[in-house]
Amino acid sequence: MSNRFVMPLIGGLAAVISIALVTLGNPVNMGFCIACFLRDTAGALGFHSAAAVQYARPEIIGVILGAFFISIVNKEFAPKGGSAPVTRFFLGFSVMIGALIFLGCPLRMALRIAGGDLNAIVGLFGFAVGILVGVFFLNKGYTLRRTYDVSKTDGLLLPLITLTLLCLLVVYPSVLVFSSEGPGSLRAPVWAALGAGVVMGIVGFISRLCFVAGIRDSALFRDYSMLSAFISLVIVGVIGNLIFGKFKLGFEGQSVAHTDGLWNFLGMMLAGLGSVLLGGCPFRQLILAGGGNSDSVVAVLGMFVGAAFAHNFKMASSVAGVAENGKIGFVVVTVIVICIAVYNTLGKKKEM
Amino acid sequence: MKTLDACGVSCPEPLLMLKNAFQTESEITILVDNVSALENCKRYARSRGFSISSTTGIDKYEIHIRAAK
Numbered sequence: 010m011s012n013r014f015v016m017p018l019i020g021g022l023a024a025v026i027s028i029a030l031v032t033l034g035n036p037v038n039m040g041f042c043i044a045c046f047l048r049d050t051a052g053a054l055g056f057h058s059a060a061a062v063q064y065a066r067p068e069i070i071g072v073i074l075g076a077f078f079i080s081i082v083n084k085e086f087a088p089k090g091g092s093a094p095v096t097r098f099f100l101g102f103s104v105m106i107g108a109l110i111f112l113g114c115p116l117r118m119a120l121r122i123a124g125g126d127l128n129a130i131v132g133l134f135g136f137a138v139g140i141l142v143g144v145f146f147l148n149k150g151y152t153l154r155r156t157y158d159v160s161k162t163d164g165l166l167l168p169l170i171t172l173t174l175l176c177l178l179v180v181y182p183s184v185l186v187f188s189s190e191g192p193g194s195l196r197a198p199v200w201a202a203l204g205a206g207v208v209m210g211i212v213g214f215i216s217r218l219c220f221v222a223g224i225r226d227s228a229l230f231r232d233y234s235m236l237s238a239f240i241s242l243v244i245v246g247v248i249g250n251l252i253f254g255k256f257k258l259g260f261e262g263q264s265v266a267h268t269d270g271l272w273n274f275l276g277m278m279l280a281g282l283g284s285v286l287l288g289g290c291p292f293r294q295l296i297l298a299g300g301g302n303s304d305s306v307v308a309v310l311g312m313f314v315g316a317a318f319a320h321n322f323k324m325a326s327s328v329a330g331v332a333e334n335g336k337i338g339f340v341v342v343t344v345i346v347i348c349i350a351v352y353n354t355l356g357k358k359k360e361m
Numbered sequence: 362m363k364t365l366d367a368c369g370v371s372c373p374e375p376l377l378m379l380k381n382a383f384q385t386e387s388e389i390t391i392l393v394d395n396v397s398a399l400e401n402c403k404r405y406a407r408s409r410g411f412s413i414s415s416t417t418g419i420d421k422y423e424i425h426i427r428a429a430k
Binding site for chain 1: 368369370371372373374376377380394395396397400401404405408420
């Protein structure tokens with residue numbers, strides 16, 4: 010089947026899976042969110058102590074293990090790394106700071122739009138602007154330089170750590186910290202969430218699904234296949250939410266969202282820019298990490314630390330609004346991200 | 362004919378290399394080292410009606426692309 014039909018089907022599948030997870034217990038408009046779920050997992054492991062957002066999300070475990078499994082089956086498990094790891098760590102960190110100002114990764118932004126949350130439309134505009142700024146740098150020659158083959162163990166460690174986390178979750182959950190109220194307490198059953206994650210991991214690996222590539226590739230190459238997945242996800246999501254009575258059009262009273270338009274815009278702008286500079290959205294980074302790309306493992310670790318940082322230093326937004334520390338953090342992080350983009354655009358010819 | 366080495370370069374950079382090279386060339390060989398880049402290069406060429414042929418080496422793919430007249 011040609012890509013023209015496959016990508017919309019995959020976008021639709023992601024919407025169906027997300028709505029199913031909401032029906033089974035996940036927070037509304039948060040059936041799947043890589044940023045939120047990494048943040049919850051960081052909380053479960055004690056990296057932050059925000060009581061409302063702590064849970065070792067099986068969806069994250071599933072995506073990594075699913076991608077790992079299919080990369081082995083398809084003989085594409087070929088660990089690589091060494092392309093500006095510290096820069097990638099910081100870019101992952103910055104994507105998480107932006108996402109937690111907005112309250113969601115690009116995937117959740119699409120799900121929020123599908124749930125009628127108009128704040129996410131504002132976020133989408135910011136996301137597009139961030140991507141277009143990234144595209145400007147790509148067109149000027151931005152690069153984080155080449156990756157190289159690394160030891161197999163480098164690619165095996167994350168799946169192994171993830172498997173250990175799954176064992177803890179199932180066998181010895183008392184060592185983890187779980188929210189008793191707030192979004193972290195709303196969760197689908199472990200096996201459903203894990204299964205959904207595995208399916209998303211497999212499908213994401215095979216299709217190369219990326220929520221930043223839609224707008225990026227449309228602007229760069231007039232390639233609309235990834236954008237079609239994004240649009241399909243929103244359309245199927247709207248239909249699903251209407252069927253299950255979860256569709257609520259408006260700005261006010263949305264699930265795990267705030268109404269500060271400027272910061273919804275800016276948060277997603279930073280997430281979009283950081284994702285383009287990384288080469289993919291948080292979901293894509295997680296998939297690549299599971300498939301043995303150690304640069305993406307570092308980017309995921311950056312997101313993980315970014316989530317802990319955002320809550321430990323009161324930078325993350327909440328339903329009440331945007332935190333003052335978040336605004337300061339945004340400015341500092343954005344300046345550094347722009348410096349990274351400029352340096353790796355102007356300095357590329359020296360080392361390539 | 363120009364040869365581009367896109368091994369170890371992550372997407373979308375191989376496609377940008379192709380896009381820039383085709384501004385002056387009509388026939389290009391590009392080397393990539395992962396299936397994702399291989400598929401993306403093929404899709405890029407097909408979407409423009411270019412003719413393609415590819416060969417698989419050890420951990421490397423060589424894609425030969427010729428622009429439509």
